[in-house]
Amino acid sequence: MKPFLNISLFFGILIVLLPRIYAHGGLDERIAAKTKEIEADPTNQQLYFDRGYLHQQHEDWDNALADYIQAKNLGFRDKIIHFRQAEVYLELALFRSGLTCTKLYLNNDSLDIKIHKLRAKFFFQLMDYEQSIIAHCYVLKHTIDLRPENYIELGQVYLEKDSNLVDSALYIINKGLKQLGSQVFILQQEKLNYLLIKGNQAAISEQFDQLLAINNRKENWYYQKAVYLFEQKQYKEALEANQKAKAAFEQLKPHLQQTKAMMYLLANIHSLEQKLQD
Amino acid sequence: MNKLLFFLGFSILFSLSNMLCAQTQLISPGDNWKYYDAGNAPSGSWKTLGYNDATWASGNAELGYGDGDETTTTNSSAWTTYFRKTINVTNPSQYTGLNLKMIRDDGAVVYLNGTEIWRNNMGSGTPSYSTFANATVNNADESTWQTLSIPNNLLTGNNTIAVEMHQITLFSSDISFDFEMTATSPSLDTIIRGPYLQKGTPTSVVVRWRTGSFSQSVINYGTSLNNLNMTMTDTNSVVDHEIELTGLTPNTVYYYEIANQSSVLDSANADMYFKTAPVSGSSTATTRIWALGDCGTSNNNQRAVRDAYYNYIGNQHTDVLLFLGDNAYQDGKDSEYQTAVFENMYEDMLKKTVAWSTMGNHDGHSANSGSQSGPYYDIFTFPTLGEAGGSASGTEAYYSFDYRNIHFIVLNSEDLDRSVGGTMYNWCQNDIQNTNADWIIALWHHPPYTKGSHNSDIEPQLIQMRVNFLPMLEDNGVDLVLCGHSHSYERSYFINGHDGFTFNFDTASHIVGVNGYGDGRIGSDGAYQKTTVGPEAGDGAVYITAGSSGKTSGSSLNHPAMFSSLDELGSCVVEVTNNQLDMKFVRENGVIDDYFTIIKSFPTSTTELEIDPKSTFKIHPNPASDNIRLDSPLPFREVHIFDRVGNEVKYIKGNPSTIDISELAIGMYIVAGTTESGKHLYQKLVIK
Known part of the structure; x- marks a missing residue:
């Protein structure tokens, strides 16, 4: 193992552990104040609930759970x-316990969207994809302000359930594009991913064109299209797309051309060009 | 006081106040009236409330004769005709005034419960049956409504309006009478929040406000204060009003007023205006940005910071207002927003400058980005479809917008996935590679570098934003990052590539440019220089943790990446003019405790870059593991090899035919060759 990886592993452990060891700004003060209140009134259920939520914001899951259980008791x-x-x-990866809690919530309120959204995650983790889909669909049906993630997550559940359900995932993404707007980038990107799985070249090429259409700057998406066409051995079309990528790059303002990302893109364009010429 | 002046003044006062008041119809045109037209005066106190008019005839207005337009025809031989109408008013105390309108031909005297309230086209003195009007009323004047506004003298219960209508002569051919009375009251529909501006673009702006009762939404607006010649109306009755004005002219001042279906609620004045954004692109004009972090304490600290900024700008317009999160303590509730933002706080600014925000952790106590619900999402309106520039995010949780030559990227560091490859990351990467702006400013709540009341070495959100997002943002040329969360002011040097912990910060590798480790001040260590040529091209950004706009919380404040760390209240003023960005930290006492400048070199052409499609070069073999050969149509004077994060790992002076790369680790590199004429050619190299 290279030294870099050792250091990364060390820091990774630190990242996990340090929040529980060190202070956390204003939250610590509030937790300390709440603890004093609890000391003065140790049977006050509300105080435990309040402190549990503070622990939760602190991402101190164990203490949060302990306080919630005490509040319930x-x-x-x-x-x-x-x-x-x-x-x-959910954070503690105790999915069955979490699902039980959502059932208790549902006994009080079966309509709340956020509990169905949470249940969709639990079902997904428990690999009960059918129930996860049902919960996601409830969220999609009843949420007022839907986000792209609502559709993307459901699409991913379909694919986890069965990798052959690409069309179902695509249907959901298309539904999202219709609902939220055809220019929503991450939905169009996700659609491209699903089309790449399906492998329909005409549809993929069309989807690249869609991504080109919704972006002001084209250099990256022409290059991505060129790479795809190169992989499909459509060299003439790949060269054409790569040349368009280069032309789009050359239209950029100099300060945009000289960012690391664009330098790297230009190198990639040149590299592909070399491959196409070879 | 002269009686005439008194009444004149009162009328003007009521005319103005009527615009701001609700009105109740007490007598309508065409109503039914009792009338007496027997050719003499009625006996008894016919003007009073208690008079018994049971024997009088009755009919609907218009009453009279001789014109042919009467609904009820009266006796044509009467010199004077008398009218009465009794109405019931259950709660007259709710009314502040009465508006009277009358069609009279020829002269009339009007009484309310026996007291004269209006005399029109009649001489002075007590009129009798044989008193004639002052002047002839004819032609259009016969059907013109006369108006008068008077204080409310209505009684609880019954009230009688009595009118005597006098001919001009014995031989006049007609009389006419119709009457209307409305009562005015202070409007129940008053504005209790706003107006405030959202989602501004070159051609549109969203105006929002809240009223005390349900009403329609009306905005009158125009480019001249004295001519609000355009109106936008939403007839739905709501308390939280939101209207998008579209079809506007870029970079233009519009004056506006807020109204409902019956009255103006907030009238136009010199401070009720908005200015549409300029068309995106380079400009020599200055863009002024005010950034407030963790401001929402609702106390005098917050107001002192506000006032210091107001004093700083004077009469100058603020183009962009940025809230860096934690806008309303303790939990971002609607009621907390009311006192921390809308009431006795920023209302003067919010009605003329578009406000944008990122979500703070305290906002997140009551709001949820997963469902885009809660006060934060209810209060703000942000672009989801790239309406204000940038790539469509499909969500208000993260978004972007343009203003003149600046592209703003607003991220959510609070309650959404912050991972590389997550939806926010993917959108952000596409968005930043989709802008042609000269400047890129990114903002979110949790700072990548802080040793204030929060610690960027140990808190997950801060670490994730630094480790995951900073490399991508820096690779794409971000210039300035604004955050909050720690209640202090911390401002970095001009840096790049520091995504590790505090003890990883290395001035040798993370400082950009010869001035990068200085104060960034013109006339002192010199402005920070962002170059477009050379190995540091596109590198360098300043990171500001500006969470002291409402309170300070101290702590060590010793992050080594920071040039300035202050435990002081204040806000940030960013002014961008063409290729120069100036930032000032304006303290609550008006003192500017820190400032710096970034200057970008904008080549006027792309000649410094490789633009000849033939002038690329080849690398053989590629991928390689020990030696590579460069095949270039133009000889090089020097060759650089950069790793993925832009560090130079090899430099060869001259025009090498082969290069030994055996000491380089496996990975991807960029080989940059500089020709004799100064052109830069690039090629990707993979080392296996």
Whole structure:
């Protein structure tokens, strides 16, 4: 193993552990203040719930869970505690426990979208993809302000369920594009990913053109298209796309050409050009 | 005081106040009236409330004779005709005034509960049955509504309006009478939040406000304060109003006023204006940006920071207002936003400058980006489809916008996936590679570098934004990053490539340019220089943690990447003019405790870059493992090899035919050759 990886591993462990060891700004003060309140009133269920949420924001999942359980033991009955506890279980990868909490929440409120969204995640982790899809569909049907992620996550569940369900995933992405707008980039990008899985060259080429259409700057997407065409051994078309990528690059303002990313892109364009000439 | 002046003044006052008031119809045109037209005066106190008019005739207005347009025809031989109408008013105290309108031909005297309230075209003195009007009323004047506004003298319960209509002569051929009375009251529909501006573009802006009661949304606007000749209306009754004005002219001042279906709620004045964004692109004009981090304390600290900025700018316009998150403590609730942002705080600025925001952790206590719900998402309107420039994100949680020659990228560091390859990352990468702006400013809440009340070495959100997002942003030329979270002011040197921990910061490798380790001040160590040529081309950004616009929280404040670390209240003012960016930290006492300048070199042409499609070069073999051979149509005077993050790993002076690369680690590199004429040619090299 190279030294770089050793250092990375060390820092990775630090990242995981340090939040639990060191202070965390204003949250620590609030937790300390809440602890004092609890010391003065140790049977106050609300105080444990409040401190549990502070721990949760602190990403101190164990202490958050302990406080939520204590709050419940003392009689805290508001449905929100089931939701918070489920969120903590998700972080702790205790998916069955989390799912149980969502059921308790559903007993109080079966309509709340956020609990169905959380259940979709639990079902996904438990590989119960059918139930995950049902929960996602509930969210899609009842959420007022949908985000691209709503569609992308559901598409991914379909593919996890069965890698042959690309058309179902594509259907969901297209639904998202219709709902949120055809220019939403990450949906168009996800659509390209699914089309690449399907392997329909005409549709893929068309999708590259769609991505080119929704972007002001074309150099990267012409290059991506050229790479795809090169891989498909469509050398003439690849050369044409690569030349367009280069031309688009040359239209950029100099300060944009000279960013690291664009220098790298230009090198890639040249490299592909060399391959095409060879 | 002269009585005439008093009434004149009162009328003007009521005319103005009526614009701001709700009105209740008490007597409508065409209403039914009792009338007496027997050719003499009625006996008894016919003007008073208690008078018994049971024997009088009745009919709907218009009453009279001789014109042919009457609904009810009265006796044509009467010199004077008398009218009465009694109305019931249950709660007259709700009314502040009465608006009277009357069609009279010829002269009339009007009484309310026996007291004269209006005399029109009649001489002075007590009129009798045989008193004639002052002047002839004819032609259009016969059907013209006369108007008068008076204070409210209505009684609880019944009230009687009595009118005597006098002919001009014995031989006049007609009389006419119709009447309307409305009562005015202070409008129940008052603005309790805003107006405030959102999602500004060169041709559109969203105006939002909140009213105390449900009402329609109306905006009157125009380019002249005295001529608000355009109106946009939404007839839905709401309390949270949101109207998008479209079809506007770029870079233009529009004055506006807020109204509902019946009255103006916030009238136009010199400070009620918005200025549309200029068309995106290079410009010599200055863009002024005000950035507030963690401002939402709702206290006098926050107000002092505000006032210091107001004093700093004077009468100059602020183009962009940036909220860096934690806009309303403790939990970002709607009521907390009311006191921390909208009421007795930034209302003067919000009505004329478009505000943009990123979500802070305290905003996140009551809002959820997954469902885009909660006060933060209810209060703000951000572009989701690239309406203000940039790539369409499809969400208000992260978005971008352009203003003149600046591209702003707003990220969510609070409650969304911050991983490389996540949706926000992918969108951001595409967005930053989709802009042609001269300057790129990114903002989010959790700072990549801080040793203030938060610690960027140990907190996951801060680390993830630094490790995951900074390399990509820097690779694409970000110039300035604004964050909050720590309640202090920390401003970096001109740096690049530092995504490790504090102890990894290395001035030799992370400082950019000869001035990069200085104060960045013209006339002192010199402005930071962002070059477009050479190995450091496109490198260098300043990172600011500016979370002290509402409170300070101290701590060590010793991050080595920071030139300035202050435990002081204040806000950031960024002014961008063409290729120069100036930043000032304006403290709550007005003192500017820190400032710096970034200057970008913008070549006027692309001649410094390789633009000849034939003048690329080849590398053989590629991939390689020990030696490479360069096959270039033009001889090089020097060759550089850069690793993936831009570090120069090899330099060869002259025009080498082969280069030994055996000591380089496996990976991808860029080989950059500089020709004798100064052209830079690039080629990718893979070392296996």
